[in-house]
Amino acid sequence: MQYSTCDRLYDIHEVIMVKQLLLHDFNDIKSWIYRNARALDLALFQYYFENGNTEAVLAALSHYQNNDGGFGNTIDPDNWNPHSTPYNAQIVIKMLRQIGCTDVTHPIYTGIFRYLENTEHITDEGWMFTIPSNNDYPHGLWWDYNAGTNTYQSIGTTASLSGFILRYGDSKSHLYTMAVSYTGILIEKLKSTTEYGDMGVGGYCELLEDIEGAGLTEHFDYNFLCERISFLVGRKIRNEPGNFMANPLEFIPSRASRYYEANKEEVHAALDTIIDQKPESGVWSIPWEWYNNDRYPAAFAISENWWKACKAIDKLVQLRAFGRLAD
Structure with missing residues (x-):
């Protein structure tokens, strides 16, 4: 591709003027x-920024895995339920994918697949977002079990898990058949539902990428998916600026994202905000609380600190992806 002199000058200007997080x-x-x-989280930080290895992350993760193959034990710092939940499986899969670990023969993955196929926390439409035993342990208010809100809050979890199974699972397994069925249901919901929960749109983004990666674009309504999900991403970014889940970086991890060009201004504004809001000392605060802190003050204080580390790493990864970390 050839660039004009003006194009080259614009690119240089953009690089020179971009705001960066300084080394100190x-x-x-x-x-x-x-x-x-x-x-x-320290193992993840070392992986991303200190030439750490995947094995250290896997070793740390193993301490959160239960005998049923699922994950609990505060893998989500906002939910202290030791029992396995589908959302916790989603967390772990996403974490491993982000470090390029998709070897589904590893015990962590085989355990997750076993759990997802056999868990009781499932409905005809997918895996449940909240489960009853959440109520027995310290947790954020949104982790209260609620069968009603599960009908839409579970969309993101089911979409994310189904996509991964379609792409990396055994096509001859019952779990794969479940994922195919759920994907069909999720696509129909896109045509008839407007409530997708806090993480539904993000789940659909992952599902679309995995349908492509699995070579299954002919098996589902691919063109509709592309058009509808792109619309939902743009609407969520622009219409919910006060919602921390509507941060454009939740949907656009790099310039290679299909949603980057249409949302470029919002992406760079979000990156500028990260840099501008860095405290003079330490890391960023988190923009949420449990709203039942009076019941679990000590647990929330610990959770808050864990989350600050998690989100600090996320922000550094995002900044680096867009060339926003100074050498």
């Missing part, structure tokens, strides 16, 4: 993480 700020964040993060 990065080092300040690094020190905070070393002092405060869980072993799992």
Whole structure:
């Protein structure tokens, strides 16, 4: 591809003028993480920024896995239920995918697949977002079991899990058949539903990518999916600026994203905000609380610190992806 002189000057200007997180700020964040993060999050930080290895992340994750193959035990810092939940499986799969680990023969993955196929926390439409035993342990208010809100809050979890299974699962397994069925239901919901829950749109984004990656575009209503999901991403970014789940970086992890060009201004505004809001010392605060802190004040204080480490790492990864970390 050839560029005009003006194009080249624009690109240079964009690079020169872009706001970056300075090295001393990065080092300040690094020190905070070393002092405060869980072993799992420290392993992730080391993987991303210190040539750490996948094995260390897998080893740390193994301590959160239950005998049924699923995950609990505060893998989500906002839910202290030790029992396995479908959403926790979603968390772990996403975490591993982000570090390029998709070897589904590994015990962590085989355990997850076993859990997802056999869990009781499932309906005719997919895996449940909240489960009854959440109520027995410290948790954020949104983790209260609620069969009513599960009808739409479960969309994101089911979409994310189904996509991964379609792409990496055994096509001859019952679990794969379940994922095919759920995907069909999810696509029909896109045609008739307007409530997708807090993480539904993100789940649909992952499902679309996996349908492509699995070579299944002819098996589902692909063109409709592309058009509808693109519309929903744009609407969520623009219409819900106060909702932390509507951060464009939740949907657009790099310039390679299909949604980047249409939402470029919002993406770079979000990156600028990350840099501008870096505290003078330490890491960013989290923009939520449990809303039942009076019941679990000690648990929330611990959860808050864990989350600050998790989100600090997320922000650093996002900044680096867009060239926003200074050398």
